[in-house]
Amino acid sequence: MNQASLYQRANQVQRHDAKLILDEYSSRLQWRSDGQDSLLDVGSGSGNVLMDFVYPLLPKSYEQLVGTDISSKMVGYANNCYRRYERTQFQVLDIGCDRLPEQLKGRFDHVTSFYCLHWVQNLRVALNNIYDLLRNEGGDCLLVFLASNPVYEVYKVLHTNAKWAAYMQDVEQFISPLHTSSKPAEQFKQLLNEAGFHYKNVEVRSEVFVYEGVRTLKDNVKAICPFLERMPADLHEEFLDDFVDVVVSMNLKQQTDGDQQQQRFASPYKLVVAYARKSSTLLGNVLSEMSSTKSLKGVS
Template sequence: MINPEQYASFDNMCKSNASNIINEFAKDLKNISGKCMDVGCGPGDITKNILLPVLNSKATMIGTDIMENVVEYANKTYGDKERLEFEVLDIQTKNLPEKYISKFDHIFSFHALQWCNDIRQMFENIYCILRPGKTMLILSIARCKALYEPLEIMAQDIRYAPYMGDKKKYVGSFHYSARPREELKELLEDIGFQVHHCSHREMSNCTSTEIFMSMVTSQYTFAFLDKMPHNLRQEFKNELEHMFTEIKVKQYRDRLGNYKLHDEKKGTNIPAEYTVLVAYAQKNVA
């Protein structure tokens, strides 16, 4: 189920969000001319087509992802010998390879860090990867009731639990936080970052449930689907889609006061509500 080509075909939401954040910070990014890393780069399409073009022409980029087959796809499809290559890296590792330590001028990450369980270790690794005085720009999903909470429930279902494991893997670290922006800022400052920007933003996405689920389930977090019998896998997907649609419709009705929706059954064109955390921070000069 870890299908980078499928993900790239359905990740318009991610492309749009990444483009907007990159444009917002364009003045800071255009002067970056050193060695950069895109953490959780996935298939590499955003790294190649959206991120790299806004940097100084002298900037080079390494995209990293936890999945070997995803990195192979990215290298084959988007890699080049001059400015862009892709490597396997678990950003939560407790044994960060020496070749990464204090070697990078900027770190990016879009729509990936929400799947990290040990967020402190992850940010400590990013801090170690950066050279002193250098920067990171990240966008991570904070709250997504329509996705996280069904997954949390399903991870405790006797049908799926043996395959899914710990339910905490499927709920973003800030989903239940009353003050996610403050918590993230405090964590970054405690690690040693100077935080230039940290915001918690409300978002919505009108992508159809079918397309959204095709994107989501093609990621590393859903590798457990490969271990399921075909019939159970389909049952899981159908149930997840149903719960996702049910929650996003309820949120929409509660927000607008519409008690009858034309496409309520399929959830067509009804936006899914979620929030994101955006942070731009700098490693302190030693």
């Protein structure tokens, strides 16, 4: 997923889902009463989902906005694109790391993440880290990621092809850890509970996205497929052709008139949408009470 400029143009599914979910959940976030919110986004990629849909929700007086990604190329691209925004920065972070950078611990009121956590095999560690990113007095997170997607089955098929096997030996590392779960919502809710979150709301939504044309499908695959980086560039188009052939064999191509480039491909997928709070008490209420206490002490 290091082709940042391509990802910026080919992440329609991520943008579509992020906007819908933020429209629904923005009023549930524990916004601070003083407007000094700080927010960290996990897996920001090229930055356009964060800046187009999350940034506008922040109070004008927000304290800081930090976008993170495991890819230094993505981070560099995002910093270059959005350098004009004050109190906003992008930095490298592996949310599945064993030890969080000390300077990030307990600094944020909100953590968001869109289409990232399915890349993390150890969700328990990732959730512990997200919990530790939030302020000690409380905070909340909105996490959206794939439970299952046909692309994972396509990867498995291509992995058995002698042409591609050498580039896909660790294919299981790039398949969502919930892909084969019979109860992904319950499993993820339990992980949130083990991490220490008090309030938890987890649902799994069944969605379908339609790719208009072979080129659109290929561009989306090219933007996110981790295996293309490992093979010579002159093999990319052949790999993408084989990818499309497998998609067709899975009966995901819709019947349409016209040439091949105008074919439509339906991708049914399951999306985890999770909202959780570190504290059982609304952060805004806590801050208001703290402010009132200080005022009373000043009067006395």
